[in-house]
Amino acid sequence: MSLKGYKLxxxxxxxxxxxxxxxxxxxxxxFMTVASALTTNKLDLKLAVAEESAIPKDIKDRFTVSVDAEGKFFFGVQELSEQELSSRLAKVVEGNTNIKIVVRAGRMAEHQHVNKILTVCAQNGINDIIFATYQSEL
Structure with a gap:
């Protein structure tokens, strides 16, 4: 077979x-859409500044409970009453006993409201709790 005369x-x-x-x-x-959706699911609170704050290495798989200056409770971004928050946490604990909570309290939130969150967590057997703060600039 000859390729003579064949042109490529x-x-x-x-x-x-x-x-x-x-x-x-x-x-x-x-990825831009997902990143913007993740950042918009956060309640806008002015958190306290802590000089000795540390950024936890692993905050995934934590539920966020927030309280604002008016004493309103939020599970994620959904506003709930104290009783609704307790029942929501009870439902979450049913499926998993190793629940972790991040408490986000506004600077002007009264301690009695933060104490209510801690009480509700204790009543539902949740003891792995961290507080969200801004890290000091020092």
Whole structure:
């Protein structure tokens, strides 16, 4: 078999990168959307500043309970009464006994409201609690 006189097809000899670029742009849009959704699920509170605060290494798998200056309780971003908060935590404890809580209290929140959160946690057998604060600039 002779290849004499056979000409190779002329044209683009590289890869078509258009589909790969489309996929990369879609991934970028996806991660930007997820990142913005994660940051918007936080209640806007002015937390206290602690000089000796430390950033915990692992805060995933923690539920967030917040109290604002008016004494309103929040589970995540959902506002609840003290009784509703207690029943919600009781339901969470049913499925898992190793519940971890982050307490976010506004600077102007009275301690009696923070104490109510701690009491509700204790009544439901939750003892792994950390407090969210801003880290000091010192």
């Amino acid at each position: 097809p002329q044209g683009n000899e590289g890869f078509d990168l258009t589909p790969m670029i489309d996929v990369v742009f879609l991934l970028i849009v996806f």
